[in-house]
Amino acid sequence: MPLSDVLHQDAAQVHLQRALRAGRLPHAYLFTGPAGVGKEMLATRLAQVLLCGNAGVGASASSAAAHAAAPADADVPSSGGGLFADDAGPSLFGEDTPSLFGSETEDAAAAATAKPAPADAGPVCPGKIDACGHCIDCTLFAAGNHPDYHRIHRMLAKAHPDSTVRGRKATTLSVDVIRHFLLAPIGVRPSRGRAKVFVIVEAERLSDEAQNAMLKTLEEPPPRSYLILLAGSPDSMLATTRSRCQQVSFGTLPREFIVERLQTDRSLPAESAAFLAEISQGSVGMALKYAELGLHENVALVAGAIGRAVTDPLGASKLLQDFAKELAAPLKQNQDDDEADTNASRDAQVLILAMISTILRDAQRRLVGAAPLALGDHALVARLAASADTSSLRGAIRALSRAEYQVGRSVNTGLIFDAAAIALSRAVPAPM
Ligand SMILES: [Zn+2]
Structure with missing residues (x-):
């Protein structure tokens, strides 16, 4: 080549x-x-x-x-x-x-x-x-x-x-x-x-x-x-x-290029490609890896957890932790490596937190009248935009990036997800 x-x-x-x-x-x-x-x-x-x-x-x-x-x-x-x-x-x-x-x-x-x-x-x-x-x-x-x-x-x-x-x-x-x-x-x-x-x-x-x-x-x-x-x-x-x-x-790659690669190389529909491109933050390598993991097929699960956090944060935290365990298994198989166990669970947790942030950022965009980039017209984004305000969404996104920072730094996974779910419950006033 x-x-x-x-x-x-x-x-x-x-x-x-x-x-x-x-x-x-x-x-x-x-x-x-x-x-x-x-x-x-x-x-x-x-x-x-x-x-x-x-x-x-x-x-x-x-x-x-x-x-x-x-x-x-x-x-x-x-x-x-x-x-x-x-x-x-x-x-x-x-x-x-x-x-x-x-x-x-x-x-x-x-x-x-x-x-x-x-x-x-x-x-x-x-x-x-x-x-x-x-x-x-x-x-x-x-x-x-x-x-x-x-x-x-x-x-x-x-x-x-x-x-x-x-x-x-x-x-x-x-x-x-x-x-x-x-x-x-x-x-x-x-x-x-x-x-x-x-x-x-x-x-x-x-x-x-x-x-x-x-x-x-x-x-x-x-x-x-x-x-x-x-x-x-x-x-x-x-x-x-x-x-x-x-x-x-080397810089990050344009979003459109990543979306196109996911559509041509992985035959993904436009909305799945857009979601993965957002999470990958300008890295086509990561986007292709996420496509392989089927992250786009789990949007509903994460959206469900966000919805549940409003009334039952600890239940939502449990849902997300179970998903993290499930996601860690294929991630571990991808790594022929002495650090596979630690890396896989850490990567899975970070990915799930990134999925949540991506959904919240879409709601933020919609709130200010911009087009959502990751999920388009997804019902959850519309509901979040209708029921939350920008400053509470911003607060939740900040809490999620704090949680990402804590992953892999000897903070208990349960505590990290509990805190993230509680932040979500504060950001989105019930009922959704
Ligand atoms: Zn030659």
Whole structure:
């Protein structure tokens, strides 16, 4: 799949294209931003560009004419110095490999000699540097078998040769994993000669020891080695790690894009897609996960609990707690992980609180005459809007976010839901 196909991360795309075109890609990137907005997707596609045998401008267009007509040169610095002109590192593919991006002549020659792309290779945006999608490297990459692509994650501890490491809980990305799966292979020449790419997921979970062990490599990686660290909360990483990486931030995705993806990929009706898009807060990855969990099928249950809270808050709390337990089971199955139990119940509780807040926010919108975003004309939203006022709804939403904050912080689940239900009962005057 082409690099240019990753949508709605324009700032990151422009940044990468400029660096690629200037032939001065930094050796260490830190992609930051919320989960599920395309960080790993972009990192993976960038890795493919770096490993592809025919990467270049409009690589699969197979026509020098198409390249010459490409319009995107406008955002290339005319000095040729590139965005990172003072980066002292070697050029994109090092000194000993002919650069595909070195000159117009080489670019045109590469495009002219590229094999015609098969019909299913997918579109490559003309004018942008991309992988060709059909060379041996691209084929290996697509099959998940490229020997020079390394995805580093904390659960690799379970594949570590040392049984002591395998036996430990893999809650952090440990120094053992970094030494064995990153520092050892990065010192060896690339198997297929072009480059070596390491994508480190959940980099915020790197232990301090692991980060310290990586410092020298981040500072001066072996030639043609690239590290791309992905982090949701980079502030928890050591400043020394962050300062050695070129940081690129990723934003949340437009609501309409998420709604459309849910409708096309999951065949969801518009109202279910709208509800999940609201809860996912700009993350298509989370929205797709919620669709898989069937959260949209439980709107009635949550709406029922909100209605019940008016007269029987503790009964409503019990309903919500039971739902949290039910939801935790599939969440746990999704996590092949040492923290599955804790994570699953915490995630389930947070999700249910988010569902309630989403419904209340819709009522708030309706109250002020705006169109509800998540539930449209849902009867509960109409009833809430008719019987509550904005300040009491706001109070309940605040109480729910306090409850979200308490989840996973050693506060008893029963107490959290009791407090949330009592806040709801205060927000909505009986009878509904
Ligand atoms: Zn290729």
